[in-house]
Amino acid sequence: MDKIFEQLDSVLIRYDEVQEQMSDPEVINDTKRYMALSKEEGSLRDVVAAYKRYKELVQDIADSDEILRESKDPDMTEMAKEEIKADEEEKAELEENIKIMMLPKDPNDDKNIIMEIRGAAGGDEASLFAADLLNMYSRYAERQGWQTEIIDESPTEVGGYKEVVVMITGDNVYSKLKYENGAHRVQRVPATESAGRVHTSTATVGVMPEYEKVDLELDPKDIRTDVYRSSGAGGQHINKTSSAVRMTHLPTGIVVAMQDQRSQQQNRVKAMQILTARVYDYYESQNESEYAAKRKTAVGSGDRSERIRTYNYPQNRVTDHRIGLSLNKLDRIMNGELDDIIAALVLHDQTAKLEQLAND
Numbered sequence: 001m002d003k004i005f006e007q008l009d010s011v012l013i014r015y016d017e018v019q020e021q022m023s024d025p026e027v028i029n030d031t032k033r034y035m036a037l038s039k040e041e042g043s044l045r046d047v048v049a050a051y052k053r054y055k056e057l058v059q060d061i062a063d064s065d066e067i068l069r070e071s072k073d074p075d076m077t078e079m080a081k082e083e084i085k086a087d088e089e090e091k092a093e094l095e096e097n098i099k100i101m102m103l104p105k106d107p108n109d110d111k112n113i114i115m116e117i118r119g120a121a122g123g124d125e126a127s128l129f130a131a132d133l134l135n136m137y138s139r140y141a142e143r144q145g146w147q148t149e150i151i152d153e154s155p156t157e158v159g160g161y162k163e164v165v166v167m168i169t170g171d172n173v174y175s176k177l178k179y180e181n182g183a184h185r186v187q188r189v190p191a192t193e194s195a196g197r198v199h200t201s202t203a204t205v206g207v208m209p210e211y212e213k214v215d216l217e218l219d220p221k222d223i224r225t226d227v228y229r230s231s232g233a234g235g236q237h238i239n240k241t242s243s244a245v246r247m248t249h250l251p252t253g254i255v256v257a258m259q260d261q262r263s264q265q266q267n268r269v270k271a272m273q274i275l276t277a278r279v280y281d282y283y284e285s286q287n288e289s290e291y292a293a294k295r296k297t298a299v300g301s302g303d304r305s306e307r308i309r310t311y312n313y314p315q316n317r318v319t320d321h322r323i324g325l326s327l328n329k330l331d332r333i334m335n336g337e338l339d340d341i342i343a344a345l346v347l348h349d350q351t352a353k354l355e356q357l358a359n360d
Contacts, residue, residue: 004102008051015041015048047101050094057091103353109175111209114277118163119156120183122201125190127160129311130203132334133184134164137177139336146170151270152258165274167210174209179345181207181308188313198314202307208277218276224248227264247271254278323348 018041021027027034060083067080117133119126141148152165168177185202193199226246244259245267256278258271310319311330318333318341319326325344327333333341 004099007102008047008098011044012048012051015044018044043105047098050098050101054091054094054098057087057094061087061091099354100350103350106175106178108178108209110172111174112167112169113173113177114151114165114167114208114210114274115177115180116163116165116204116206116208117161118204118206119160120202120204122186122199124156124158124160125186125199126201126203127156127162128158128190129184129186129201130161130164131159132186133203133205134161134166136334136336136338137166137168137180140338141168141170141173141336143336144170144173144176146173151274167273169210174207176342176346177207179342179349180205183307185307185310186313187310206281208281210273210277218249218272218279222250223275224250225268243267245271247275249275249279252279252282254282320345 018037022034022037022041027037064080064084064087068077068084071077071080115137117130117137119128119130122129138148147169149167149169150164151167152163154162154164156162183202183204185200187198187200189196190199190201224247226248228244228246243264244257245264246255246257247268248255254275256271256275258267258274308320308322310321311334312319313330315328316330317326317328318330320341323344325341327340329337
């Protein structure tokens with residue numbers, strides 16, 4: 001904890017500085033600067049409150065120890081012992097909480113996300129499972145007070161998706177959904193199966209933070225843009241004009257095609273949004289792979305082809321293979337009740353980081 005305490009003293013000093021700056025009229029009139037300081041103040045508030053309480057407890061324990069040493073009154077001595085016991089318990093709990101609060105933050109945790117869900121192995125059944133996953137995440141987002149918007153989709157004739165891209169916006173979306181990256185497997189009897197046999201199908205989920213220009217500026221020279229006529233459903237309007245857009249990022253070969261919006265300009269905006277996220281994700285994945293090669297990394301950084309979770313319908317069970325967690329409430333989970341799984345993944349991640357911190 002000694003190293004952490006050194007950091008905490010610096011955090012206290014910085015917190016006081018931020019509060020002082022926020023009361024400066026010049027800063028108050030500078031909306032951008034004030035908002036940045038307000039965000040920083042909010043990110044420090046909990047750990048500062050916890051550390052101040054920790055220091056109070058250390059002082060209280062010292063005061064009670066002094067009473068034990070000097071008092072001849074049995075009642076005072078007994079009371080001091082009880083206070084020390086209660087304070088030590090709270091102090092130990094606070095220490096653990098402070099350690100977690102002081103873990104290095106993922107800079108993307110407060111970002112919105114672009115989620116890509118693709119039907120993989122299993123044909124029509126895989127596409128239906130992709131639709132079920134979309135519904136699960138949409139319901140979870142609704143419970144969190146987030147907003148969802150489908151920005152690209154390739155529906156199948158059976159009512160599923162070959163691929164669907166959805167943007168989820170709100171508070172700390174990436175921090176909770178980053179662990180969903182990977183291959184999801186379903187075991188159930190398909191609606192088209194007359195013999196009642198259980199089939200296994202898969203869908204893949206990709207979770208990318210939404211990046212702004214300040215995070216990543218793509219060089220226009222690196223992007224080839226082609227326009228063409230939209231195809232598929234949409235009536236006369238969709239086929240009359242060259243409103244569809246295909247963007248190719250030449251250095252990585254990443255391609256995004258967008259035709260869902262009504263105008264070419266709208267398609268350009270959406271395509272650039274997805275392209276930026278995919279390119280940044282590509283580079284981040286490379287960095288993460290290098291990092292993982294040096295350290296045995298934790299949850300959320302596995303390859304997308306790796307099976308992370310199984311949804312077993314006959315047994316109403318969901319199993320997350322990364323942490324060995326099985327829950328017999330698949331029906332509720334598919335209805336968006338993901339809190340237990342996500343909380344377990346966050347805890348696993350924090351525990352691994354704390355162990356790494358202790359070993360450094």
